[in-house]
Amino acid sequence: xxxxxxxKAAMREPDTSTRRxxxxxxxGLAGGTAALGAVSVLTLRPAEATPAMLATAIRNVTGAxxxxxxxxxxxxxPLVENGNTVPMTVSVTSPMTPDDYVKSIHVFNExxxxxxxxxxxxxxxAGRGQISTRIRLADSQKIVAIAQLSDGxxxxxxxxxxxTLAACTDEVI
Amino acid sequence: xxxALINVPAKAKRGEIIEIKTLMSHIMETGYRRTATxxxxxxxxxxxxxxxxxxxxxxxxxxxxxIAANPFITFFTVATESGKFDFDWIGDNGFAESASAxxxxx
Numbered sequence: 001x002x003x004x005x006x007x008k009a010a011m012r013e014p015d016t017s018t019r020r021x022x023x024x025x026x027x028g029l030a031g032g033t034a035a036l037g038a039v040s041v042l043t044l045r046p047a048e049a050t051p052a053m054l055a056t057a058i059r060n061v062t063g064a065x066x067x068x069x070x071x072x073x074x075x076x077x078p079l080v081e082n083g084n085t086v087p088m089t090v091s092v093t094s095p096m097t098p099d100d101y102v103k104s105i106h107v108f109n110e111x112x113x114x115x116x117x118x119x120x121x122x123x124x125x126a127g128r129g130q131i132s133t134r135i136r137l138a139d140s141q142k143i144v145a146i147a148q149l150s151d152g153x154x155x156x157x158x159x160x161x162x163x164t165l166a167a168c169t170d171e172v173i
Numbered sequence: 174x175x176x177a178l179i180n181v182p183a184k185a186k187r188g189e190i191i192e193i194k195t196l197m198s199h200i201m202e203t204g205y206r207r208t209a210t211x212x213x214x215x216x217x218x219x220x221x222x223x224x225x226x227x228x229x230x231x232x233x234x235x236x237x238x239x240i241a242a243n244p245f246i247t248f249f250t251v252a253t254e255s256g257k258f259d260f261d262w263i264g265d266n267g268f269a270e271s272a273s274a275x276x277x278x279x
Binding site: 084085086109112113114116117118119120121122123125126127128130131132133134135136137167 | 190191205229235237239241245248249250
């Protein structure tokens with residue numbers, strides 16, 4: 001297991017982006033793994049979320065509303081050794097009164113196979129607009145956190161994270 | 174259930190903001206991994222988590238494969254009255270677990 005992971009990491013290093021682009025195109029066109037037959041399983045990765053998918057996922061939450069920058073704080077290590085479990089805290093500046101509170105927090109990523117990470121629904125009773133969890137990151141990428149406040153406004157922040165060992169797509173032995 | 178770990182303060186002052194920590198043991202299989210022979214392993218994740226405080230829902234979350242195995246979720250609430258927190262996890266393949274914790278508010 002360990003050896004194969006190292007091997008994979010080593011293989012990915014020099015030309016990561018071109019190979020990945022090649023594969024996403026290939027998967028998109030061929031629509032399956034059969035066509036990749038001769039390629040080692042180790043390098044086989046599912047098509048990853050694209051910036052367009054990220055934008056769509058965000059639009060599904062925000063609708064046509066303008067998403068402003070600010071109020072949201074995303075705490076996540078900037079350099080992650082193991083993408084399988086990455087601690088993350090999202091906190092939103094809010095008085096958390098019955099008239100002015102955080103309704104929901106949505107977290108997205110750019111390059112996992114799916115753009116969504118989690119949706120968290122709070123309310124005036126939360127007392128503090130903050131949640132923590134542990135997430136998976138399949139690659140070095142941008143994480144976006146969006147909060148919806150009780151007045152319907154959306155606020156966001158984004159953080160770039162570097163991941164040295166990817167999650168999600170390693171094979172099981 | 175033994176598979177859930179809940180951390181709720183046993184006692185709190187009225188109006189105090191308390192932190193609730195939860196952990197449910199679950200593989201959270203993403204559905205994107207393959208076996209050595211190249212077969213896709215089917216998705217098996219927890220999709221929904223919720224917390225009720227004396228029957229009223231105070232927190233809910235939709236989870237996706239990007240949540241790490243053994244989902245650990247923490248959030249806050251205002252201690253308003255003595256009573257019970259009920260936690261529910263729902264997931265693929267009919268997964269449903271619940272847990273509860275008591276609090277005394279003075």
